[in-house]
Amino acid sequence: MSNFSVGFRSGSSVEVLDLNGELDAHTASELEAAIQKCRDEQKHRIVINGANLQYISSAGLGVFMAYIEELRDSGGDIKIAALQPKVFNVFDLLGFPMLFDIVDTEKEAIEKFGVTQADD
Amino acid sequence: MPVHTYLQNVERLGSLVTRSRFGRVVLLLMAVASFVIGFVYHTLAMQRGAESPVLFEVTQNISVLLGFFALWLLFAKRFNSRQSSPARIFWTVLVFGILFILAASLTTSIFRGDDPELIDIFQAESEFNNGIPRVLTTIIRSSLLSIIGVFFSLYALFRIRELVLFKRTKTSQRNWNFLMAAMAVFSLTFFMKSPQDESLNVLQSIALLPAVGLMVINSLRASWIVYFNFKQKLISISLSLVVLFCLLISLGMTSLPAPSPYLSDMFVYMRFYNYVLYMFILLTVCFGILYCTASLLLLLFHLPTTGDFQRREHERAVMHALTDLVNQAFDSEKLYSKIASSPVEAGSAVSAWLAVADVQSGSLRPNLVASYNIDSGYVDRVVDSTALYDEASSVGSSVLIGDALTDHRLDVRAGDGFGSLLAVPLITRDEVLGVLFVTKDVTHGFEQDDIDSIQIYAAQAAIAMDNARLFEEQLEKERLTRELDIAREVQRKLLPQSLPSLHGVTLAASNVSAERVGGDYYDFLQLDEDRLSIIIGDVSGKGASAAFYMAEMQGIFQSTSRLAPRPIEFLKHANAALSGSLEKNVFISVIYGLLDLKKEEFIIGRAGHCPAATINLNGEAKYLRPSGIGLGLDRGALFDKALQEERISLQPGDVFVLYTDGIIESRNSEGEEYGYERLLNALQSYRYEDATGIHEALLNDLNSFLGQEIYDDDMTLVVIKWHGIHLSTPSPKSQKSVTLSVPVEPTS
Numbered sequence: 016m017s018n019f020s021v022g023f024r025s026g027s028s029v030e031v032l033d034l035n036g037e038l039d040a041h042t043a044s045e046l047e048a049a050i051q052k053c054r055d056e057q058k059h060r061i062v063i064n065g066a067n068l069q070y071i072s073s074a075g076l077g078v079f080m081a082y083i084e085e086l087r088d089s090g091g092d093i094k095i096a097a098l099q100p101k102v103f104n105v106f107d108l109l110g111f112p113m114l115f116d117i118v119d120t121e122k123e124a125i126e127k128f129g130v131t132q133a134d135d
Numbered sequence: 136m137p138v139h140t141y142l143q144n145v146e147r148l149g150s151l152v153t154r155s156r157f158g159r160v161v162l163l164l165m166a167v168a169s170f171v172i173g174f175v176y177h178t179l180a181m182q183r184g185a186e187s188p189v190l191f192e193v194t195q196n197i198s199v200l201l202g203f204f205a206l207w208l209l210f211a212k213r214f215n216s217r218q219s220s221p222a223r224i225f226w227t228v229l230v231f232g233i234l235f236i237l238a239a240s241l242t243t244s245i246f247r248g249d250d251p252e253l254i255d256i257f258q259a260e261s262e263f264n265n266g267i268p269r270v271l272t273t274i275i276r277s278s279l280l281s282i283i284g285v286f287f288s289l290y291a292l293f294r295i296r297e298l299v300l301f302k303r304t305k306t307s308q309r310n311w312n313f314l315m316a317a318m319a320v321f322s323l324t325f326f327m328k329s330p331q332d333e334s335l336n337v338l339q340s341i342a343l344l345p346a347v348g349l350m351v352i353n354s355l356r357a358s359w360i361v362y363f364n365f366k367q368k369l370i371s372i373s374l375s376l377v378v379l380f381c382l383l384i385s386l387g388m389t390s391l392p393a394p395s396p397y398l399s400d401m402f403v404y405m406r407f408y409n410y411v412l413y414m415f416i417l418l419t420v421c422f423g424i425l426y427c428t429a430s431l432l433l434l435l436f437h438l439p440t441t442g443d444f445q446r447r448e449h450e451r452a453v454m455h456a457l458t459d460l461v462n463q464a465f466d467s468e469k470l471y472s473k474i475a476s477s478p479v480e481a482g483s484a485v486s487a488w489l490a491v492a493d494v495q496s497g498s499l500r501p502n503l504v505a506s507y508n509i510d511s512g513y514v515d516r517v518v519d520s521t522a523l524y525d526e527a528s529s530v531g532s533s534v535l536i537g538d539a540l541t542d543h544r545l546d547v548r549a550g551d552g553f554g555s556l557l558a559v560p561l562i563t564r565d566e567v568l569g570v571l572f573v574t575k576d577v578t579h580g581f582e583q584d585d586i587d588s589i590q591i592y593a594a595q596a597a598i599a600m601d602n603a604r605l606f607e608e609q610l611e612k613e614r615l616t617r618e619l620d621i622a623r624e625v626q627r628k629l630l631p632q633s634l635p636s637l638h639g640v641t642l643a644a645s646n647v648s649a650e651r652v653g654g655d656y657y658d659f660l661q662l663d664e665d666r667l668s669i670i671i672g673d674v675s676g677k678g679a680s681a682a683f684y685m686a687e688m689q690g691i692f693q694s695t696s697r698l699a700p701r702p703i704e705f706l707k708h709a710n711a712a713l714s715g716s717l718e719k720n721v722f723i724s725v726i727y728g729l730l731d732l733k734k735e736e737f738i739i740g741r742a743g744h745c746p747a748a749t750i751n752l753n754g755e756a757k758y759l760r761p762s763g764i765g766l767g768l769d770r771g772a773l774f775d776k777a778l779q780e781e782r783i784s785l786q787p788g789d790v791f792v793l794y795t796d797g798i799i800e801s802r803n804s805e806g807e808e809y810g811y812e813r814l815l816n817a818l819q820s821y822r823y824e825d826a827t828g829i830h831e832a833l834l835n836d837l838n839s840f841l842g843q844e845i846y847d848d849d850m851t852l853v854v855i856k857w858h859g860i861h862l863s864t865p866s867p868k869s870q871k872s873v874t875l876s877v878p879v880e881p882t883s
Contacts, residue, residue, distance in 0.1 A: 052500075080719055080722065081718075101808075105796075108724070108744070108760075109765040109768065110743050113764055113769070114773070
């Protein structure tokens with residue numbers, strides 16, 4: 016019944032998660048598992064590609080909140096890219112752009128990590 | 136096989152006759168009659184001293200055969216339905232063999248007299264003259280021996296049949312029937328043959344071949360032997376040896392002094408009694424000896440492997456017994472430890488542990504949930520369980536590490552008592568529930584049959600785990616249902632039971648929960664005659680925890696709003712208060728508004744919530760969206776920094792609509808969202824109504840868009856209208872509270 020899935024793509028230093036379908040209270044645990052996996056594998060730099068994300072509910076947004084602190088403490092981050100306008104609006108209403116880097120393309124998101132890397 | 140079908144039909148016919156008591160009595164009478172006829176026939180021949188007329192001879196021969204056939208049917212009835220253990224059968228056949236030898240020897244040797252000359256006459260051959268008995272004792276002796284022979288051979292045949300057909304197959308059954316037929320055919324070729332002629336003619340030689348061949352084939356069927364334990368095998372071997380020894384002595388074939396050297400005479404007596412019968416008995420005895428010898432040899436060969444076989448049987452039995460137990464255990468913890476301990480207790484492994492993927496916590500790392508005879512901390516240190524787990528579950532079959540010391544996934548040292556490892560996935564309904572790890576202290580300790588038996592065990596364990604999981608899920612579901620009922624009751628009480636009344640203002644509000652417990656909240660608080668604070672909120676997530684946070688929000692609203700009525704102040708306080716108690720992944724989006732009728736203004740602050748819709752009398756509609764982050768998303772300065780408020784000077788006819796995302800995101804059957812546009816348009820059309828009318832119209836518009844009243848999210852709608860004139864007495868109709876709490880079955 017779940018119409019949500021997460022795809023993994025490992026870059027050189029960044030893990031890209033492709034979200035597909037609808038992320039709601041029922042499917043949030045899948046994203047949770049995916050981010051936990053990245054964390055357990057010491058991949059703290061995560062780019063969320065939302066190009067195929069059709070819908071997100073507040074429970075789905077909660078997943079990002081659950082891990083962001085920990086990831087940032089270990090030098091990583093979650094950057095969100097390529098959201099569809101309607102989905103972006105949900106992020107935007109809640110003020111997520113103030114809490115996360117939300118950019119138009121995956122490339123930009125990865126580059127953002129590059130910048131922080133240079134800053135380090 | 137027409138021959139075979141024919142044989143089966145004979146068998147069926149026989150069982151038909153013996154089914155009734157009457158049939159059995161008739162058969163018994165037939166047997167007795169044939170015996171009497173035989174006796175009379177031989178007596179007459181002796182008195183006559185010459186060969187009987189052919190007609191007499193034919194009659195006697197047929198009657199003897201009919202009598203034998205009758206006895207055969209009776210034996211078949213007696214033994215076909217019996218179920219005995221192979222050991223019992225084999226032993227009784229051997230004991231009966233000994234008894235047969237004793238009885239036969241006794242019958243041939245008794246009444247022989249002591250006169251050495253007489254002894255010579257009383258040798259069997261010389262007692263007959265041209266096949267005619269000379270004295271009455273000869274007749275008695277030959278009749279008795281024939282009866283003993285018939286009984287023994289029938290008994291032996293039917294008992295050996297059970298052994299041969301132990302774990303029967305179609306082929307073994309057919310081979311046995313063929314043997315019986317071949318023996319009968321061969322015996323019948325001796326019909327009417329003179330007992331003095333011992334040689335075989337061509338036809339008989341040909342008929343003998345299939346009989347011998349089938350005897351050899353059938354005597355090799357002794358699969359019952361492997362199920363014997365060591366003691367049973369020893370007893371069987373000793374008994375067989377005794378029987379063979381007795382046989383040899385009785386036949387005078389050893390140098391030992393024979394207690395009775397006359398056993399070979401027995402067959403002569405039988406031959407003169409009736410050649411066909413004699414041949415059948417002879418064949419049976421030969422087959423019995425052959426079977427006994429073959430079994431003896433097989434027993435001897437299997438003797439050394441008995442221990443291994445018994446151990447394997449024991450393992451299997453223990454595994455089986457434990458699986459039964461496992462099927463009844465519904466407590467996961469107990470079940471896990473049982474699954475881990477069973478292989479070790481059965482002796483299939485030295486230590487074992489069980490890892491399951493913890494889906495609930497969202498982690499993809501397997502959890503070590505039970506271990507037996509090994510420390511789980513040690514396992515975590517030396518075994519890369521994750522890698523092995525992933526391999527076993529992706530391949531869907533066992534992963535074997537023959538030499539633990541050389542494998543990169545194991546970090547063990549010699550002397551750790553860790554030689555080889557086997558990882559078996561527990562799979563049911565195409566789903567990997569866990570992986571069972573078993574180890575042995577020697578390298579290459581798992582043979583293929585060990586692996587097979589553990590895999591079978593794993594399959595059963597998987598079913599048990601699946602059962603336990605379903606059971607727990609059911610329990611959890613029931614527990615949750617009860618919990619949600621309580622939460623729903625709490626939530627219902629948290630929502631305002633009545634609406635406040637202010638001069639010049641009409642209010643309407645409603646709430647519908649998609650599930651038992653929603654995360655939506657709205658409330659009003661009348662601060663004084665002219666001031667009203669309003670809140671609408673949406674707790675992320677659903678269920679009991681959402682209801683709990685909602686209760687907290689309500690507490691904060693009711694207390695803080697009085698002290699800090701301005702939106703910025705209130706929301707900052709609320710964020711600070713909630714930060715300490717909200718889970719990391721939980722946040723609350725709210726709009727807080729302060730309506731001040733004296734100053735004729737409405738100030739709103741938005742913490743991540745959907746923008747408020749507003750419209751004036753002229754039909755200018757817009758969304759109010761001051762900046763602000765959801766409560767609990769940022770617990771420090773950023774929240775405060777982002778927060779702004781919007782102040783609206785009230786004009787008569789101004790309408791404010793507060794709602795939750797359930798309204799905007801509601802989708803019709805085509806998957807189309809209601810959306811922000813439609814809300815404003817509807818508002819435009821009904822802006823002249825009072826709050827209740829607008830509220831009702833908006834809900835109607837939404838429902839007609841959806842086409843059906845099925846909600847997949849919580850929906851809350853609050854409408855506030857400023858009429859501009861102080862209505863002396865607010866009409867009860869316009870103050871109607873539409874607090875609904877209708878649980879609709881979730882559509883997802």
